[in-house]
Amino acid sequence: MTRPPATAGSGARRTSCPRCGSPVLRQLVGRRAALDVTADDTRYTAAAAEALRDPNRLDWCVRRTRDGLDLRWADCHRHATACQHEHVVDHQCTAPPVPTRPAVQRRSRKTPPAPAGQLTL
Template identity: 80%
Template sequence: MTRPPAAAGSEARRTSCPRCGSPVFRQLVGRRAALDVTADDTRYTAAAAGALREPNRLDWCLRTTKHGPDLRWATCHTLSTQCPHEHVVDHVCTAPPRPLTPAATRRPRTSPVPAGQLTL
């Protein structure tokens, strides 16, 4: 079974994390219920990425297509041969949480009509 060509614009985009600024890949991975993946730009072998995998941190197979980098599910761990492609793992942001800004003080609303009159 072969994979049909990806739709234009579905390749991984290189960007930076808005909180910590580290380089990451962003892509919707999957066809029906796609996952919005943010993965570190650090490349690993399949075995090294598998060692970093955790229940809430997946690893992804990074393939280079004619459209650019493409993240795919890493199903190569179950195969008997080593995957020849590079792998990346989900990004875990190390930046401190943003400070909460105090809510803007709002004045109480005044009604545009006299008290007791109904507005429509």
């Protein structure tokens, strides 16, 4: 049995945020412990994206491959030369928080086989 190429389907796909509707890029970034990245589709230079970075908002290097866009870890600041690729930053949703619904209590006509809090086998 053959395996599909490692790059098949692994590129960034353009979509919109389900809450605020702004255009975003989504991709699993990394091979072993992949992160599910949702980044704004606004492109920046490496320096501008680094200025927007904070501990809870990372920036990503956007590479163009034959299969489309590919997000990669932005470790460009380690190199002596400036990165020439475009960069994007993690999406911060501006929509109001989704209200939580109260838990619905189940109405059962059956009496429980054991008192509340007791486990049954």
